[in-house]
Amino acid sequence: MMNQQRHIGFERREPRRLWTRQADRLGRQKVAQTFLSAHHFAYDGLDLVSETIVDPQTGASNTITRATDVLGRPAGIALSASPYTLTYGYDAYGRFIAVTAQVHVLTHTYTYGYLAGSDLVESMANSHGHTMTRSYDPVMPYITRVHNGFTGDRTMSQYDYTYDALGRRTAIASSGEAFTFTNANDLAAFNLYGYNTRSEVTSATRYWGTDTG
Secondary structure, three states: OOOOOOEEEEOOOOOOEEEEEEEOOOOOEEEEEOOOOEEEEEEEOOEEEEEEEEOOOOOOEEEEEEEEOOOOOEEEEEEOOOOEEEEEEEOOOOOEEEEEEEEOOEEEEEEEEEOOOOOOEEEEEEOOOOEEEEEEOOOOOOEEEEEEEEOOOEEEEEEEEEEOOOOOEEEEEEEOHHHEOOOOOEOOEEEEEEEOOOOOEEEEEEEEOOOOO
16 A cells, blocks of 8 residues: 555644544645645646635534636636635636636626736736736836726826836836825935945935935
8 A cells, every 4th residue: 555644743732632534545735634624625636626614623624626627727716605616717828817716695806917929917907997008118027107097097106216227126106196185285206226246236315306316
C-alpha cells in the first residue's frame, strides 16, 4: 500500500488542538478536520470540484462548488448556504476578460481590456460606472498613467508616472477628485524618488502642485 500521511497532531497542555487529514491513493486530500470544522473535498479526476465545510458541533454545512469550462479553466464558484455566485469569462486568446458576482439580487460585472498585441491590462469597467484605464510607455512596458473614472467623465483619481533612462520610477503625480476638497481647493501633489548606484531608493519626497520638474 502506498505510504500516506494520515494524521498530524499539535498538542499543548491547555487546550489540546488536533488537526487530521485523510487522502486517497491518488494523493487527493479528501477530509481535513479540526475541532472547529471539517472540510470534505470532492474531485472530478484530479480537479477539485467542491468543498463542503461542516460544523461538527451543530452539523450546519456550506458547500463551495467550482465550475470549469470545456478547456478546463476555472469558470466560477457558488456557495450553497447563500445566493452568492462568481462566473469568469475569457477571450479567444485565453485572457481573463470578465467576472460577474451575484449576491442576493445584486449583480456586479467587471470587464477587462488589453493593450493591443499584449497581455497587459489596459482597462477595466464595472456595471455601476467605475472605470480604470492604464497607459503604457510605447517602447517599454512601463505604466505611465492610471486613471480611475466614473460615469459622466469624472476623474476620481489619476496617477502619472515618470521614469529615468534606466527604467526607474522617479516621480508620481496624483490628481483628481480624491485630491480635491469640497470647496474645490486643488490638492494635487507629486512624489520624487532618488536612487543610489545599486538602484535602491534612497529618498522619497512629497510636494504640493503638479510641476515634477
